[in-house]
Amino acid sequence: AMMAATVAFATDAMLPAFPDISADLSPHDPNRAQLVVASFMVGLGVGTLFAGPLCDAFGRQAVTIGGTVIIIIFATMSALAQSLELLLLARCLQGVGSAGPRVASMAIVRDLFRGREMARILSFVILVFTLAPVFAPSIGWLLTQGFGWRSVFVSFAVFSIMSTGWLLLRLPETLSRGERRSLRVRELVDGLLDVFSNRQVMLAIGCQSLVFAVLMSTLLSSQQVFDKVFDRGAAFPLWFALMATLAAGASVMNAAIVVRVGMRRVVRVALLVHSSFTGIFLLAMTTGALPASWLFPVGFLWCTSVFQLAGFTLGNINAIAMEPMGHMAGLAASIITSVATIASIAIAAPVGQAFDGTLVPLTAATFVLVALALLLAHRLEG
Numbered sequence: 001a002m003m004a005a006t007v008a009f010a011t012d013a014m015l016p017a018f019p020d021i022s023a024d025l026s027p028h029d030p031n032r033a034q035l036v037v038a039s040f041m042v043g044l045g046v047g048t049l050f051a052g053p054l055c056d057a058f059g060r061q062a063v064t065i066g067g068t069v070i071i072i073i074f075a076t077m078s079a080l081a082q083s084l085e086l087l088l089l090a091r092c093l094q095g096v097g098s099a100g101p102r103v104a105s106m107a108i109v110r111d112l113f114r115g116r117e118m119a120r121i122l123s124f125v126i127l128v129f130t131l132a133p134v135f136a137p138s139i140g141w142l143l144t145q146g147f148g149w150r151s152v153f154v155s156f157a158v159f160s161i162m163s164t165g166w167l168l169l170r171l172p173e174t175l176s177r178g179e180r181r182s183l184r185v186r187e188l189v190d191g192l193l194d195v196f197s198n199r200q201v202m203l204a205i206g207c208q209s210l211v212f213a214v215l216m217s218t219l220l221s222s223q224q225v226f227d228k229v230f231d232r233g234a235a236f237p238l239w240f241a242l243m244a245t246l247a248a249g250a251s252v253m254n255a256a257i258v259v260r261v262g263m264r265r266v267v268r269v270a271l272l273v274h275s276s277f278t279g280i281f282l283l284a285m286t287t288g289a290l291p292a293s294w295l296f297p298v299g300f301l302w303c304t305s306v307f308q309l310a311g312f313t314l315g316n317i318n319a320i321a322m323e324p325m326g327h328m329a330g331l332a333a334s335i336i337t338s339v340a341t342i343a344s345i346a347i348a349a350p351v352g353q354a355f356d357g358t359l360v361p362l363t364a365a366t367f368v369l370v371a372l373a374l375l376l377a378h379r380l381e382g
Contacts, residue, residue: 001128002163003101008132013140017149025084043095045341051103052334067100111174122315133244204321210373212344220352250311270312
């Protein structure tokens with residue numbers, strides 16, 4: 001869970017630093033500060049393609065250690081960057097390194113658990129992933145206020161060292177040498193064909209991409225939403241922490257009900273409820289039916305519901321996608337997470353750049369994306 005939280009910490013801790021980064025490196029286009037997170041996610045998606053095969057060939061621990069070394073190098077480069085372009089490049093490469101711990105954590109779960117039990121464990125991983133925003137923005141804000149925005153990148157290196165050290169101390173290697181796959185091109189191609197020819201896996205990837213795009217769109221815009229729309233920029237880390245705390249309950253509830261109710265039903269109901277809420281909220285804003293005094297409380301609840309949607313869906317969808325892939329868990333985890341990450345950022349980045357001082361672009365895009373995810377979820381077998 002700590003390994004998976006590396007990604008959450010590396011994104012959420014950056015949010016309070018956006019104004020300072022844009023003031024120093026992009027004063028004429030503040031929206032470009034969002035790309036500091038988007039570029040990291042692109043690198044994460046690309047690196048994931050390599051992390052999976054490496055996990056299957058050399059084991060989970062070796063890939064985690066290698067990724068940590070890359071994180072340290074390019075987090076340091078990010079802290080020293082004097083231009084936005086160099087910062088984005090360093091962040092992209094930091095994302096490549098972060099793919100190691102991310103994929104290894106998912107493969108470890110697949111090594112040790114199956115079916116609905118795997119979904120329950122993944123739900124707890126998502127819980128920690130969701131709880132990271134409770135603390136990460138506050139840590140980022142404190143570091144930015146005390147030492148400048150560059151110090152935030154140093155904290156990423158420290159966190160990675162801690163999580164990898166914990167792994168080495170507490171968990172033995174879960175992939176024996178006899179179960180490892182070679183890095184021969186033919187085997188990699190066969191693995192790719194296995195994933196892309198499986199209808200359930202591809203539907204799950206599509207659904208996961210859309211839900212993750214909703215989450216990332218909201219995350220990229222969150223600092224500006226609280227600052228420009230809600231006029232609560234100064235207290236953003238506290239409001240974000242409250243939002244994340246409330247959203248964490250979704251992962252806890254999912255873990256409690258998924259074994260009894262089933263992964264697919266939980267996903268479908270969550271998507272249906274969220275699309276309905278988003279549609280009503282969007283209609284109320286665009287028609288003027290929502291009083292100005294209600295914008296913050298309702299908008300805050302809506303933002304919270306996006307993170308709750310992730311808690312009810314992402315772990316389950318990932319488990320559904322991984323079900324038929326037990327014979328090649330590392331490569332499957334690599335392809336699934338890589339495609340979903342890259343696709344989601346390709347969608348989320350333009351949505352974030354469309355921020356115009358209102359919630360309309362974000363909620364309109366969310367309504368469309370969740371509706372499409374619901375259509376795909378209804379086509380999943382089971």
